[in-house]
Amino acid sequence: MPLLLAGGVARDAARRPEPPAALPTVLITGHASVTVSGRPHFGRSIQLAAERAERVRALFVQRLEAHLRELGSPLTSDAFTIATDAHAPDLSPATQEAPPGATVAITRPPGL
Secondary structure, X not given: OHHHXXXXXXXXXXXXXXXXXXXXXXXXXXXXXXXXXXXEOHHHHHHHHHHHHHHHHHHHXXXXXXXHHHOOOXXXXXXXXXXXXXXXOOOOOOOOOOOOEEEEEEEOOOOO
């Protein structure tokens, strides 16, 4: 999924007038819930979620760079805000576990 999203972000940016007034921003949130000896472990959950978010960010940046080059854009991924966040759910017994992996949220400025 990050591969397709990176292409869309690159195409949106390439359509902007030079220099781009505003570019899409990307937030990648890693999700994880870890248990140790059958008990929820918040610290390890956050650590795993952060690692997942960073791996997805690295893949996203790699694909964004490739798409920008293919489109002949002078932009690089450094022009974009691509942030990461880690999420571990409230692991009380009454709640469900977090979805595994990561989510990617793209915010496009007006006019894109």
